Amino acid sequence: MTDTEKLNQALIEDLAERELKKLNPSLGGSPLTDKAIKYFLSEIRSRRWELGRGRQVTPLTETGAVLSDAHGWPVSFQDVIKSIAGELFDLPEQASTPERMSEEQYISAMQKAETPEQRIKLMQEWQRQQYGK
Numbered sequence: 141m142t143d144t145e146k147l148n149q150a151l152i153e154d155l156a157e158r159e160l161k162k163l164n165p166s167l168g169g170s171p172l173t174d175k176a177i178k179y180f181l182s183e184i185r186s187r188r189w190e191l192g193r194g195r196q197v198t199p200l201t202e203t204g205a206v207l208s209d210a211h212g213w214p215v216s217f218q219d220v221i222k223s224i225a226g227e228l229f230d231l232p233e234q235a236s237t238p239e240r241m242s243e244e245q246y247i248s249a250m251q252k253a254e255t256p257e258q259r260i261k262l263m264q265e266w267q268r269q270q271y272g273k
Contacts, residue, residue, distance in 0.1 A: 148191045155197055156184045159221040165229035172229065183224055189217075213251040216244060241269060 141149070160180060167176055188200035197217040199207040207215045225231060241249070246266050253259045 149185065151195065152189050152191060152197055153181050153184055155195065155217070156221055157181065159218055160225055163222060163225050163231055165225050165231055167229055169230070176229070180224065180228055183228070187220075209251065211251065216248050218244070219248060241266060 157177065157180075160177070165172055167173070172180075188202065188204065190198040190200055190206075192198060199215055199217060199220045201207050207220065209215055222231070246262065249262050250259060253262060
């Protein structure tokens with residue numbers, strides 16, 4: 141592994157750990173131990189990622205293609221981190237629409253919505269946030 145690849149891997153691990161902390165995971169109600177975090181990071185190392193401009197991390201498949209969902213939409217780094225964390229740790233239940241959605245969260249939620257009603261509800265929530273309606 142070249143020095144650049146090592147730096148990229150370290151940056152990806154750092155970003156993954158930050159995303160993990162945002163999820164506020166626990167192990168049986170207790171805070172994560174250093175050993176649990178190391179195990180999580182080993183899972184991150186076992187996967188393929190592409191680091192782009194602006195610290196944009198793109199999850200890849202084993203063959204190097206961009207990871208996509210059942211509808212063919214690319215899966216975000218945050219969604220993959222949440223999925224891995226959900227498999228390894230206990231995550232607190234969250235409301236279906238967060239109080240303040242980022243644009244990335246909105247796009248991700250729209251891609252996951254399965255019915256027109258879900259999309260309309262998400263769009264209304266997004267507009268309410270953006271325009272105070």
